[in-house]
Amino acid sequence: MSHKRNPKRKAVIAAGGVAALGAAALLLPNAMASQDGASDAAAPKTLKAADATNLATQLQNLLGDSFAGSYYDSDSKQLVVNVVDVSGDKNNVVVQAEKAGAKVRQVENSTAELSAAAQTLKTKATIPGTAWAVDPRTNKILVTADTTVTGAKWNRLESTVQGLGSGMATIKKSAGTFKTFVSGGDAIFGGGARCSLGFNVTASDGSPAFLTAGHCGVAAEQWSDAQNGQPIATVDQAVFPGDGDFSLVKYDDATTQAPSDVNIGGGQTVQILQAAEATVGAQVFRMGSTTGLHDGQVLGLDATVNYPEGTVTGLIQTDVCAEPGDSGGSLFTRDGGAVGLTSGGSGDCTAGGETFFQPVTTALTATGATLGAAGAGAGDQAGAGDQAGAGDQAGAGAGDQAGGGDAVGGAADPSGAADPSATADPSATADPSGAADPSGAADQNAAGQYAGQTSQHHKKHSR
Structure with missing residues (x-):
């Protein structure tokens, strides 16, 4: 069941101070107590979304063929695990999953x-x-x-x-039409198209780079951080269509200081700490150059989308809105996980619709890059390394940094300084009245303020 949201709503990220629960503890006996201290091995644990994802991964390995998927119940804050073929084997399957803290239900389809x-x-x-x-x-x-x-x-x-x-x-x-979210005409970055930077990474050769959508990577070979500006980055690898929608784009200056954060507007950034797998039911946030910061839920995994340009597989389906120019932008969790890169979908941020994202984890694996900043002197190999047979498809160009900021990691500190130890708490997610967004991420259809802000953000870290 999908959850309807006000598509006009912008997400608001506030600082929190809850430390993440270690994933390794989730399957230990002393981790089976409920939060009120009661010891009940069969009672589902109250979990944060990131911890539920970690537990789901462990249970998938534990349950084998009996595992039929899982999702995060955001209302009860519990992990629900589907199992099949448990007759006569309950002690080895259901009991173990329940003791680990999951809510188990038997389903028909494996x-x-x-x-x-x-x-x-x-x-x-x-x-x-x-x-x-x-x-x-x-x-x-x-x-x-x-x-x-x-x-x-x-x-x-x-x-x-x-x-x-x-x-x-x-x-x-769907009420809309599936399309990639590239914008033409008032291009901010390159090749007559505008996209958004996803996450800064370190390429396998140690050079600074960033991830963005693959369809941005095939739209232009070089990208700038200002309209009609000098190129600052060149596409190294791009995949679209096919097994994903992602590009690895290397900064032309190998001494570029590329911060591992997401610019969410208003002088605030969210520190990116780790890559994270998507979990159905979990709340996620998207930042893009056109519409700024919005939130929603993960609806499905391993999605196949048949765009006019071709079929793309392995995507994440969500109800987060997006519009042209948001392509390549960051999808991240409230506790600082880099989840995805905006691919495409239907609708807009007025009517809503489905939006699909490239998983960051598979993009990192395919390109050989690692999440995080690359410092000065990281290497003078900025054009090197076509990883994993990296296609320079159609002269691949790279995601535009149209204000996207990179995503993942800590929470936005209201003081303006990023606090890596804090987790983003988007519980006060939106203002349906359309009042001013405290995050400062203004509507970017008029792109001037945001483009200037983004340009300053990148210039600050690219000298």
């Missing part, structure tokens, strides 16, 4: 069955304007069709879904 159904959709229903992702909350595949899927195309999609069998997939129509 991970293998859902994967097979997704493969059938790929074979029979790869239609531009369609997308599908596994939704562990329903234990089904969520299939979405945009407004271009009509007539014979709709009939083909619907019959394919029905052919999967009852209880295997659901289908819904």
